[in-house]
Amino acid sequence: MDASDLAVVARVRAGDHDAFRHLVERHSRSVFRLAYRLTGREEDADDIVQETFLKAFRQLARFESRSSFATWLYRITVNCSHDLMRQRPRAGTRMSLDDPDQGASFQLADPSAAADPLRELSRRQIDARVRAAMRELSAQERSAFVMRHYEGLSIEEIGRVLDLRTSAAKHSIFRAVKKLRRSLEPLAGLES
């Protein structure tokens, strides 16, 4: 638990609204990163950051210090992202996984390989496929995977953020990994 966050929360609750600025400055970038990973759009992520902090401020009385402020904030971010994703029409944002142009012949990118045009192309292709595959995941799978894979939260913490039992959070990650790997299979297969 971050004691300094709790101290600031206490100040805000006591009426020092400007103290909320410290929380905004401390957590904005991580909230943006999570929102961007969940939505895949920069402008959406910026909107979600604002919405998350506004909600956090208004609901601060509900915050219970059983979990960390960051975990609570992540929960709000995930909910805001889900809301936005549900409102957004999916048809225009979908990308076909079977599009031959998206699956050029190359092997999965080896992070240790020296940067070169082919590697960059591979990286972009994989990136596009992962983004498309992420949109095919359920909201719960996507959130659980993003928080584990990109944000480094433990499965137990993810369970707290998503209000799930640890086993359910774990299985969401398993399902997400399976689906994402399946989306990358054509890329590895073409090389061999």
Add this chain to the structure above:
Amino acid sequence: MTHLTEDDCVLHYYGEAGDLRAAEAHLAECEACRLTFEELSKALQAMSDQDVPERGESYGAEVWARIQPKLEAPAMPPWPRRLTAFFTWPRLVTAGALASLLVAAFVAGRYWAGPAPTAPARAEATPAPTSVRERILLVAVGEHLDRSQMVLAELSNMDATGPVDISAEQDWARDLVASNRLYRQTAVRDGKTAVAGVLDELERVLVDIANGPSTASPADLDQLRDRLESQGIVFRVKVLNSQIKKDASRPLAAPAPSAL
């Protein structure tokens, strides 16, 4: 050690395997599992290359500048409003349930502890603890079903023309999920499969409400209404609740077969 499944490999990759050393030792000696793990690692590492647009050090200050004018609502209201903030629906409902349980326990305790002067022998011979337990359970489940019906009714009857904030109902549903699970498990343990079935269906709906977005569109509410109607959940909860209340009102001295 047995071979690692793909799921085991995922946990190992993220450093969340239960027995890290055993997994390491197995990977060192089993080529098939090592290959599986290497392929998985490669795929996951490839996914890690995704770019995220950079936000500079001043990003937090920019966000603050944008939201500050909108922060007119106090985060923590003065004490009269703080009291109303404390007495939220879920808290009131939980307090009500606890009070009911206390009353039920008190009433049941009087039945159990105080043998009637005219029939002391009978009172001693009655297997009172079972009846008392059953009575308390019936009252608690009845209260739980009342609260569940209320939250479902509240959501079903929302007349929204645009997105509505249902976070209060979600909090309420979250509280109900925990108690529902307890009652369902008790029903299963006691062999009351019909009761467990209704509670199981109710739990699925409550979990979906609790874990869904905090804002519902009119279409979402319609979808929920359709689901409740098509599965007859509200009706079945009502029937079960009525049966339970009937059982709970029967005299303790002559317990009848109950729904739970």
